Amino acid sequence: MRPSRAIDLSTGLFVLLGFAAILFLVTQITNREFSLRSETYRLQAQFDNVGGLKAGAPVSMAGVTIGRVESIGYDMNLFKAVVTLRIDANYDQIPNDSDASILTAGLLGGQYIGISPGGSDESFRDGDRVEFVQDAIVLENLISKYLFSQAGSRDSNAEAPATTE
Amino acid sequence: MSHSHPTADGAATPIADDPNLAVLTGVDYSIGGKEIFRGLDIGIRRGAVTAIMGPSGTGKTTLLRLITGQLRAAAGSVVVDGRDVASLDRRELYALRRKIGMLFQNGALLTDLDVFENVAFPLREHARLPERLVRNLVLTKLHAVGLRGAARLMPQQLSGGMARRVALARAIVMDPDILLYDEPFAGLDPISMGVVMRLIRSLNDALGISSVVVTHDVREISQIADASYILSDGRVVASGTPTELREHPSPIVHQFMEGLADGPVSFHYPAPDYRGQLLDRSEVA
């Protein structure tokens, strides 16, 4: 049956095209590191306010993603948010006095954890807690800080308007 | 014509001795509230061409579907080849159908296959035969209906008569025991009609099968039928050889056989009084 060979060929091409499209979508438009399949270790950080940070958000140093936020919980005794970070085992020489801040990526971007290196000779180990943290910036607090500082300087200093950026 | 029925338990008469290949006894069937058959008794004799005739709408096609088991009687029994059709499970039913060949009114060829593949269809579905054997079988059957040269045409390229002949070839390719014809003469020109008539008779005799022809072409079927039934109002009103039927006293049989415009089947659809309606001014169109 001759026409069936043409059908087979066309179908084969179609299926190939379909899979190629799927492959393209999977590799070309998703994060390069699918998930940290390599070894990882955990760090913990406690925040007063995590803002809009979500589980799965990236953890980066100098802009390079080195891990992910694994989970966010709340400790009833400490009254703080406890964030568990999973760091790629390749990055095992982070000074253990580095600080973790909650930053925002761009104007519409999500929030992530940025780690600034400290100066200690010792590195973090699995299960360590990050001591130095910077909470998420909450807009209302910023505004009230500005207002209070404005009010304060007006009281103390009548002429020069305080400029707080 | 006397027909013998199988006894109540259906198995007493040995199959080989039973002169009837198929028997319908006291069959009732309705569809959508409309009664089609009421106490229908029909016997299909082995090796004979049996005609089922009657005015339009008497459910003649339904009868064929009862024989193949596609429809189930509400009451009564349909016994084919000694087995009660209603008692068969799906596998047995399909086994029975392989012994039945059916010619549909419009051929019912599969439109995406050519003539050869259409005839080969039952073979390919049911038997694992070497290709050469399939080819020979198909060509033989096509030759029997006179269409061996059309083997590579598509159904859309065939005339009505040719399509029906291909369908006939397909119906006999598995060497069935019984052939059912649903209005085989409908819409054919005289030549094609002659061809089909000849094929029905010769196939029946040459292949030793039994044929059931549902039709209302009285003249054509009378020339080839061994026995006939005339149905009306869901029951058999007459049966016998074509000669017996022509001399039958019943008025409806007479009207049917002679093709009279008026009689028990009235010419006029029920309507109010003619003069009264014409003079009635309150009914302005």
Next chain:
Amino acid sequence: MTGLPGELIASLGGFLERLGAMTRFAGQVLWQSPAALLRPRLVVEQVYNSGALSLVIIMTCGLFVGMVLGLQGHDLLQRFGSEEALGTGAALSLLKELGPVVTALLFAGRAGTALASELGLMRATDQLSAMEVMAVDPMRRVVVPRFLGGVISMPLLTAVFIAVALFGVQLVGVQLLGVDQGQFWSQMRGAVELGDVAEGLIKGLVFGVACSLIAVFEGYNAQPTAEGVGRATTRTVVISAVVTLVLDYILTVLML
């Protein structure tokens, strides 16, 4: 009961009856699907029928959907000064919503109607009945391969649609409107997860199952007349569209 309430109840009853019939039919089709895979020739022919023949329309529409998305997205994001997010926005909306839904609607229109009318015609010309008499189960021979052909084709078509659409977005955004190419792709990569791609493909698969099932059901159960076949194809498109959008909502809720 006559009048409007009576009619509503009658149509509700009819709707429920049809729903029940379709569920039973779906059960039969799904039950016989594994067996039908033993005849790959039939399935391959149907993948060709539903998939390969739909490629042109899918790719064309994909391209234009992508280009429009590029234009609209750029215009919108420009108001916030975030044009570089075009890639991200387009990719995510295509993957999660536009891709599967538009592909399903196009599929219903092109392949669904073809399936319904083929089966309806077979029903009207007694081909299905003839198969039954020849002891061939029409479900297995004709219906299930068509169903499987549709189910296999839909996710593939969805992927092709999204890929071509992204190309369209890039064509308009980068080539035409001057969004930085590097930013376009890197922002996208940064925001799109494997889970998003999976979401789109899963939706494509589910829509494929639904639309194929509807098309095959309508065709198989069409009234054996010319109007019956016509009505079956119309119903296929309408019901497929509604069911797709309803399923879309349900799936989105489940997957978010």
